[in-house]
Amino acid sequence: MSLAAPLTVAHEERLYTRPVRRLFVFTLALLLAVQLALSLYAWSLSERALLPEFGRKAQTTGTALAAQLARALDYGIPLQRLEGVPEFFADVLKQNRDLAYLRIVDGSGKALFGSTQAESSAPEQFLDTALPLMHKGQAVGRLHVGVDKNYIAARVRELRYDIGIVLITSLLIAFEILWFVVTLTFTAPMRQILGLMTSMAAGDFRQRAAPEAGAAIAVRLHTLSARINHGFGELVRSAAALRQTSPQQAAHAEPLLQRLRQAYSFGDAAADPAQAPRIVLVRVLSFLFMFAEMLSRPFLPVYAASLPAGAAAGSLHASLPVTAFLLGVALSMPFAGRWSDRMGRRSSYIAGALAVMAGLAVTGLVPDYYALVVARALTGVGYAIMFMACQGFVFDNTDSSNRGKGMALFVGAIMVAEICAPAVGGILADRVGYRMVFLLGAAVALVAAAIAAAVLSKGVPAGVQQTPARQPQSQPPQASLLARLVRNRRFLALSILSGVPAKFLYSGFLIFLVPVLLSGLGLSKSEIGRYTMLYGLSSLALAPLFAHLADRYNAYAPLVAAGGVLTGLGLLPVAWGASGELVMLGIGALGVGQSMSISAQLVLVARVTAQEAQDAGTGPIVGLFRLLERLGAAAGPVATGALAARYGAAHAMAFLGVFALGASLLFSLVFALASRAAGKPAGPPAEASA
Known part of the structure; x- marks a missing residue:
């Protein structure tokens, strides 16, 4: 039995760790090679494809304008005396940003009309298309339609950026799918088989949860172990019966039973470590619901502003749908956690996914402002249910030894979705329109529900009702806890001057103001999506580094303050x-x-809050902190929208910078004074749940 542990490590490395690593490397290298080849090919074609497209656009626009001018000439109006041409050309140019100028010249080449003149010193900078203006079969002038080659070059660059973004996001999505498929079909079954074989080799035949029906080898091993376990149970029962009928023979059999008990393990196993690989399921489920929701991030406020709302919305026209979603999340999440505990992770995740699907489908199919607000609130409720189901799944399938890994899988999926979804949504919005992106998000949510139905177990997770930390009767009254927290000045400073402002800035600036401001500056939805990616990239790359530095130097409060100051300085x-x-x-x-x-x-x-946690537990305290954060997030778009309506989007961004800077400096002062008044440093942190 002493060889069991070394064999486990060796078998694990030989049987699946090394093959899976090689499979991942080979598959990703193959995907990267194919994607790079396709991207380079598309890159080389981008300029050759766009130049003729702009030429055709100029030709089509010029033909339509020439026909309208010809009808005016047919009424007997001389070309030189046409009325309203500059204003008409200005409207056409406003609707067609790719056109640089429109100009009419007479037969001698003299310019008669033109809303924007080409630079005569650099005619090579323009792609000029000339069309004759016909009257009674004769050309009386020409219409020139010009496209700025710098604009064409900018569009080519944007297309190439999109190619690069598609390359990155497709590789990230492929990685998530590959990880999920390999874990579900290979790694998890192999770990289960190895766990059963190792236990049996070590003499451990205790009864465990039955493997899934599709894992044939694991099912056979489990059956063999169960038969041996059952056989020992029959032997024990026979010995007990023998004591009643023939005590002398039973005394001879007892040493044999004792040796069997010492050499082998029988009975029921408290937990099955072979189920641990299932926590990876939470990664793909988290990625899908976050991806479905975040597809609309680059344009949602702009889309909301484009819908007629009447006078009721007022200055909240663009921000109210965003606030409805965040308020739905904030108010639903406390109840969603308890509901998920009662209904089970599978049922609650599917219900949340269907709610998200319904909300996104209504958003895409019904172009009505107030339907949009209601649909966004429904989407927020579904988002909260799915979030709590995934988080609960991590807690159900982990313990203190691997909970950090489980939460890292959960948070990592969210960060990957934060990178991929806005970029993909922006590209698609420019090409197929806003409403199709919403419908795509609904389809992704439906796929998430189907996957959850296929891979998650039915029923309420074992042990949920018996866990003391989850029982409300083991906690002090909520009013008593609130009263103690209100008197805790450090908790108040951390919540009101750091946690709430952080979420306020995230929702008010990143979710609401960035699309509004960049759209007002003339950037496309693809560009807005690329800009938004920067937040996810920086979080994914730097969060582990700062967490390590905080742990190593015990610099938690300085990092909280410095993060707020840096945010404020960046917005000013x-x-x-x-x-x-x-x-x-x-x-x-x-x-x-x-x-x-x-x-x-x-x-x-x-x-x-170490003292309060000794009586109430860490969960309710962290839950209250999270609730305050989410309420701050819900207030962000409303307040920022009001500032933008009154002072403009750019000044609203600067006001947010002042707010971030002031809140962080005030937090530093209040927290330092409160810590000094406490008289001693805070103790080691307790385990907290998100």
Whole structure:
């Protein structure tokens, strides 16, 4: 039996760890090679494909305009005396941003009309299309339609950026799908087989949960182990019966039973470690529901503003649908967790996915403003249910030894979706329209529900009702806990001056203001999606680094304060002139700043409420902190929308910078004074749940 543990490590490495690693490397290398080849081919074709397209656009527009001008000439109006041509051309150029100028010249080449003149010193900078203006079969002039080659070059660059974004996001999505499929069909069954074989080799025949029917080898091993376990049980029962009928023979059999008990393990196993690989299921389920929701991030406020709302919405026209979603999340999440505990992770996840699907489908199919607000609230409720189901699944399938890994899988999927979804949604919105992107999100939510129905177990997770931390009767009254937390100045400073502002800025700036401001600057939805990606990239890359630094140097409070100060400084420069680059600076500052502060906030919550947690547990305290954060997130778009309506989007961004800077500096002061008044540093953090 002493060889069981070394054999487990060796078998694990030989049987599936090394083959899976090689499979991943080979498959991803193959995908990368194919994607690079396709991307390079598309890159080379981008300019050759766009130039004729702009030429055809100029030809088509010019033909239509020439026909309208010809009808005016047919009424006997001389070409030189046509009325309203400059205003008409200005409207056409406003509707066709790819056109640089429209100009009419007479037969001698003299310019008669033109809303924008081409630079005569650099005619090579324009792609000029000339069409004759006919009257009674004779050409009396020409209409020139010009396209700026710099605009064409910008479109080519944008197309190439889109190619690069598609390359990155497709590889990330392929990685998520590959990880899910390999884990479900190979890694998890192999670990289960290896666990059963190792247990049996070590003499452990205790009864465990039956493997899934599709795992044939694991089922056979489980059956063999169950028969041996059952056989020992029959032997024990026979010995007990023998004691009643023939005590002397039973005494001879007892040493044999004792040796069997010492050499082997029988009975029921408390837990089955072979089920641990199932926590990877939460990654693909988390990725799918976040991806479905975040597809609309680059344009949702702009789309809302485009729908007629009457006078009821007022300054909240663009922000109210965003707030409805966030308020739905904030108010539903506390109840969603308890409901998921009662109904089971499978049922609750499917219900949440169907709610999200219904909300996104209504958004895409019904172009009505108030239907949009209701649909976004419904989507928020579904989002909260799915989030709590995934988080609960992690807690059900992990313990203190691997819960950190489980939560890392959960949060990692969210970060990957934060990178991929806005970029993909922006590209699709430019090409197929807003409503089709909403319908795509609904389809993704439906796929998530189907996958959950196929891979998650039915019923309520075992042990949920028996876990003391989950029983409300084991906690002090909520009013008593609230009263104690209100008197805790460090908790108040952390919640009101750090946690709430962080979520306020995230929703008010990133979710609401960035699409509005960048759209107003003339950027496409694809560009907005690329800008938004920066937040997810910085969070994914830097959050582990800052968490390590906080742990190593015990610098939780300084990192929380520094993250807020950095965010404020990044948002302020736009006050001196709005530009895409300064908005990108603000997004990057928000991403880096929140990477510094988010994980440190939870550690500080556990530390500064150590005394309250001894009586109430850490869960209710963290739950209250999260509720305050979510309410701050719901307030962000409303307040920012009001600022943007009154002062403009750029000044609203600067106001957010002042708010972030002021809240962070005030947090530093209040927290330091409260810590000094406490008289001693906070103790080690307790385990907290998100």
